[in-house]
Amino acid sequence: MSLKFFLDQCVPASIGQSLQDSGHEVLVLKDYIPIESPDQVVIAKAQELGAILVSLNGDFADIVTYPPANYRGIISIQLRNHPEIIPLLMQRLIDYLVNHSDVEQYQGKLFIVEVNRIRIRE
Template identity: 35%
Template sequence: MKFKIDENLPVEFAELLRSQGYNAETVKEENLCGKPDENIIEVCQQENRILVTLDLDFADIRAYPPQNYPGIIVLRASRQDKLYLLPIFEKIIPLLQKETVNQTLWIVEKNKIRIRS
């Protein structure tokens, strides 16, 4: 699986994925910071990458129907600091082998994950 980590998340997300054998790039590494959502998701489609983001706009299935994308993982968090977000993200790493991400929307909260097709 290949991932794209949005600019609103710590680069450690990409490092964590890489340490588990996944291919992960960041929006910053590809000079996409500040680009509109449509550009980011288009690059994800072209590169067949799952987008990981805090941007709740990507949770709108009318605007971003999951079946049209390699996968979208949206973190819904009460805080956006690295020390709060990393443990939440670490919890989903084992699920990547058990659940499909392809053409789904994962909404990840501190104590639950919702998966929509």
């Protein structure tokens, strides 16, 4: 089953390409709203489009400001200014997506994707 992702403006194109190559639908922020849109508008657009938000923005990993239960799903990619780890991060995420392809498994959850693990917060 294919999932739908909404990529924040800070997400490198290679991440979107990896998701598309894995058979998922990828929507890019700049195609829907201005790139300087505030975080609240970004996550609202992801909700409106019925998509899981993918971002490098650490603000979306703050469960107090963005309680996962209120959203369709948030994936926070943890690059930490090391773009060379994108292939490893994406391999970890793609492997996870293959085994967890039901959109309901992302509803109300925050996924923090790191090289060595994926942490899930609810």
